[in-house]
Amino acid sequence: MTLFRQIYSLLFSLFLLVVASLGYVQFTETQSFLTKQMESDLNNASTSLGLMLTPALQAGDTAAAETLVNVIFEGGYYQNVKLTWMVDGKQQEWNNPLRIEDVPQWFINLNLFKTIKKQSTITSGWLQLAQLEITAHPGFGYHELWRIMSNTIIAFSLLFLVAIFTARIGLTWILKPLHTLSEHAKSIAARQFGPGMALPKTTELKDLVTAFNSMSAQLKQVFHSLDEEVGALRKKNLVDPASGLPNRQYLVSRLNGWLSEPSSGALFLAKLDWLEEVHSKYGYQVRDETIRILAEKFQLQLNEITPSVIGRIAAYEFAFLVTDVEHDQISKYLQTLIRTINQEMSKAGCKPNEDFAIGIAERIGQMNVSDILAQADNALQKALQENKTFHWFETTEQQLFTREQWRDNLSHAISNKKFKFRWQPIQFCDGDGIAQRELYCQLELGDQLAHAGQFMPYIELLSLGALLDKCLIETVYEQKLLERSYEPLAINLTHQSINDPQFHEWLNHFLRNATFIERICFEIPEAGVYSDLKSCQHLCNIIRDNGAKFGIDHFGRQFGSMSYLQELRPSYVKLDQSFAYYDETHHNSELCRALINVAKGLDIQVIVTGIQEKAQLERFNELRTDAYQGFIAPPVSLD
Known part of the structure; x- marks a missing residue:
């Protein structure tokens, strides 16, 4: 029971x-008063009637005596x-039946008034004329007692209602600081550190509110300190101090993550020797x-073409990683890169198209980091040898379709739900079962299956992300995949769905009418959070309010504050795959630990991804991660 209800x-x-x-006192006093009043009235009536009857009794006039008694009897x-009569013992008796008006019978049956009698002897001098006995009628007492108690009950009832209503309003106002304190405590428990509470007027509560404000401020400072620590470690370990760009270590880790997933794209290596001329001059x-x-x-300028990872990997060498793009976008990116370099060379007084070279290597089939770095470096060396601005090792693989063919095939596949699914178990680090399963989709194109790395670039390019997500969510329910496993099922959302208000409305309506909501998780890429936090908040509120869960994918990949975790409050985060490839000698365990501590400090489950072997997993055990994902437990096809 709440404190308000207890006091109330x-x-x-x-x-x-x-x-x-008060009612009991009023009742007993009124009853006593009415009894005494009836006794007094009876005494007066007995005395008066005795005096009136004396002449008639002396004369032996029976009729006169009867007349006098009737006058008194009928009037009281x-x-x-x-x-x-004392002379001959004759008796005359008058009776009045017990009839009381306007008083309920149950009240009369309570027998609240005892029988009151008054006996007296009528005399004339020393001569006794008659014996008179009068019994009081209780009707007057019942009538008056009922009237007085009814009015009292009505008055007390009105007073009671007014008092209770006033007490409720008063208690609500008095206990308002406690209610505010309770809500503030809940927010702190949920790791939401808002502004401090105003001090109440109640003396006893001032110290308590002051203590809570102090505790909230300290916890908020702890979180900010962790966030600042993450930023400092990133800057120390992963950022080139001169350019402010990611360094070689970060780029290699991103390459590892990119190559371990089905995707497409290219790696650019640019050597800008003209910077040496600027140095010498x-x-x-x-x-x-x-x-x-x-x-x-x-x-x-380059991120206007397509999002990319730009890093400085040596004194005069830069690397550009472009993912999930088609061939034409890579060409446009290269043209913009050359134009940007020439513009800055002109400003520095150098001749355009001289003293720099670019090597481009497209991703081909199954490659590792050494393969693509070697291929890009070979392309760069060839460009330097041939004195060209760039050399491109283009893939000899034939593209499956042109852009328009992709548009037709994808639109047809989405409309007819031509997707097949696989799911990958995400296991608890303590070995106690499966935390969730992540869903992957493949596109059925005739006799072959296209993996996500082949068609997702065109999904984004052709703005079909929201339609794809709707199709996949509906297909999950139609195929009853949520009923095939008790573990939550994770579905990745595209960037377009995150920013599309119409998708938000559709998802809200769909979830309201869906079943097994608690078994579905939606994953939002961290890049989508940084690109449009407001839309992410709206989408996350829809998911949470309908009983589903959501998490942040590629957690820690972006360079920015982790404060969005407080605003979104995800159920879990998935540590970016790049962290699985960091070497201990580079002291990146400190960065991993700091990122994990930020999430754990907000009571958010942490899942480490990209785990390929047990040796990798053992490095994360001491960091208190909750679960892990990777090809140590590969995806399984769903028939």
């Missing part, structure tokens, strides 16, 4: 006790009058400033 019940009981006590509340400070400006231009 106590006041209710005390007031009821007071009202009952008397139940019985008995007159006994103007010194290292101008060179470093030129590198910083060049990095800003790369990020500004």
Whole structure:
């Protein structure tokens, strides 16, 4: 029971006790008063009637005596009058039946008034004339007692209602600081550190509110400290100080993650020897400033073509990783890169198209980091030898379809739900079962299956992401996949779905009418969170309000604050695959630990991804991760 109800019940009981006590006192006093009044009236009536009957009794006039008694009997509340003549013993008796109006019978049956009788002897001098006995009628007492108690009950009832209503309002106002304190405590328990509470006027609560505000501020500072620690470790281990771009270590880890997933794209290696000329002419400070400006231009202009990872891997070498793109986009990216370099060379007083070279290697089939780095480096060396601005080792693989053919095939597949599924178990680190299963889809094209790495670039390019997600969610329910496993099923959402209000409305309507909501998880890429946090908040609120769960995929990949975790409050995060490939000698366990501590500090489950062997898993055990995912437990086809 809540404190409000306890206090309210106590006041209710005390007031009821007071009202009952007052009612009892009023009842007994009124009953006593009416009894005494009836006794006094009976005494007066007996005396008056004796005096009136004396002449008639002396004369022996029976008729006159009867007339006098009738006058008194009919005018008062008397139940019985008995007159006994002393001369001959003759008796005359008058009776009034017990009829009481406007009083319920059950009240009369309580017998609240005892029988009151008055006997007297009528004399004349020393001569006794008659014996008179009068019995009072209780009707007057019952009538008055019922009237007084009815009015009292009505008055007490109105007073009771007013008092209880006033007490409720008063308690609500008095206990409002406690309610605010309770909500604040719930927010702190949910790791939501909002502004401090205003101090209440109640003296006893001021210290408590002050303590809570202090605790909330300290916890908030702890979280910010962890967030700052993550930023500092990233800057120390993964960022090139001169350019502000990711360094070689970060790029290699991203390459590992990219190559371990089905995807497409290319790696660019650019050697800018003209920066050495800037160094020799103007010194290292101008060179470093030129590198910083060049990095800003790369990020500004190249990311307009397609999102990419840009890193500085040596003094005058830069790398550009472009993922999930088709061939035409790679060509456009290359043209923009060359144009950006030439513009900055002109500003620095160097001749365009000289003293720099670019090598491009497209991803072909199954490759590892060494393969694609070697291929890109060979392309770069060939461009340098032939004195060309770039050399491109293009893939000899024939593309399955042209862009328009992809549009037709994907639209047809989405409309007719031509997708097949696999799922991969995500296991608890303590070995106690499966935490969830992540769903992967393949596209059925004639006699062959296209994996996500082949068709997802065109899904994004052709803006079919929201339609694909709707199709997959509906297919999951139609094929009853949620009923095939008690573990939650994770479905990845595309960037378009995150930013599409119409998809939000559709998902809200769908989840309201769906079953097994608690078994479905939606995964949002961290890049989508940074690109449009407001849309992510709206989508996450829809998912949470309908009873489903959501998580953040590729957690820790982006360079930015982790404060979004407080606003979104995901059920879990999946540590980016790149962390699975960090070497202990590079001290990146500190960064992993800091990222995990940020999530664990907000009571968010942490899943490490990209685990290929037990040796990798053992490195994460001491970091208190909750579950792991990778080809140590490969995906399984669903028939």
